[in-house]
Amino acid sequence: MPTSPNSAAKKAQEALGLRLRSLRIDAGLTARQLAVAANWHFTRVSKIENGVQRPTDTDVRTWCAVCVADGEASDLIAQARSIESMYMEFRHRTRTGLKYLMRSPVPLYERTTQFRIYEHNVVPGLFQTAGYIRAMLPFWFTFLGVRDDLEESVQARLDRQSVVYDGSKTFSVVLEEACLRTPLGGTEVLIGQLDRLLSIMSRPNVALGIVPSLTVRDVIGSAGFWIFDDSLVKLETPTASIEVSQPQELGLYVKMFDHLRGCAVYGADARRLVLRVVDELE
Template sequence: MTTVPSSSARQARVALGARLRELRKEAEFSGRELARLVGFHYSKVSRLETGAQSPTDRDIRAWCAACGADDQAPDIIATAHAVESAYVEFQRQTRAGMKRLMTSAVPLYERTRHFRIYEHNVIPGLFQTAEYASAMLSFWIDFLGAPNDLEQALHARMERQKVISRGGRRFAVLLEEQALRTWFGTAEVQAGQLDRMLTVMRLPSVSLGVIPMMSERTAVGSAGFWIFDDSLVCLETPTASIEVTRPQEIRQYARMFEILKSSAAYGPDARALITKALDEL
């Protein structure tokens, strides 16, 4: 895990400090009074509130307890963790090759029981064919300037898919119809990938919905995201993976997922959209 780039980290720490200051003011304490209650030097209160210093988990619990806001401690602690480790920069992770990026998520996949996946322009990695995944990985290896370990990275991605066949897990997948029509590789590769999705739909652990293009809808997802149980949300940009751990934010992503589901086609209707894209190849 890498830290947030300095400017982003500073802004996030300032926002976190402002939240701590609001708690203190709501409790009607001066900075010196709060410092005395929690056993800080009074200057530390100022450093935390201005974002000059990051609070520890113990600092946050003590602060919230003194202000009568124990219930807010878990969310503020999650925010503080996110400030320090919200971004995982791909270029740093892939210096040792793409395989490392593929294997780093294995423990997360192994412990997750409920996957909620929304993608707007790509088939999720868990359901990609080897050919489709190879075309994608080839691009990213070149784009990120990573060592060319395509064969090893591809093997790692395929191994990661074994989590689908293990019991006790549910996979709720939402795809925009555009994801079915965005090619990676040749027409034959795309056809094989769409055929794979028709097979995936039959798995009892998988619920696959497709949001049709050119249809009335209540919401638009601005980016693809994955929700792992109720503990983590991951989004990917061209240069980094963003990890969301704040309970309040995770609930917002879960809410967005439910809203998007209301516009999706399932069962025979979803199959018809996949088959139509396949026929049009």
């Protein structure tokens, strides 16, 4: 299959090609030798290794078998499958407004039992107030060039928050202190949002930690990310949603989340931090 026009998908395809090339080299095979063993034209090997062509599941299994690396097959297949879906353009999903985009994660939320959420500059959507949402969305209608369906989109985002009240689901959340200080919609809106966070923190199925801004640390999260059970990671850029399902990479996000969680304060310390910001705002 030809390379996706999305740059993120292209880079992912090139990374897959490099991993397959490394397997071939480790097996001591030339590209022609691998092609002969797999009964392929030799240019197929070159195209896959250079990210020009995405390998099928069968291609990956054959490649691993020839290189005597069958143990790598499942991870590589997951990586290959994710390329097609990892970079879903918002523009194509929002032509009739943002309401559909707000509703699209609902099936994923409903089947997820463990949410792990890291945000570095915004309160997570599952905990946002109507005022906070209403302050966030108008920019995106203009930026993405889509129909303004503000009130429908606000309600759709509020509706999906029902999962927070499902006692069978758990939410482990790490926020940077900057999330508490981003005044979307102004001071009054932010104070209302912080009051909502204090309420959420009291729920038995929510563990909400905050990383104080002056914490001495050895790592920062470069982007917010959400981990759904042990099956999927989602990140959002200004123009797209990126999905990661490759087991090895997913494991790295879990490792990063655990590290960031170790920097956070919880319970009474977290509440005091939120209340201190409220006092400063008032």
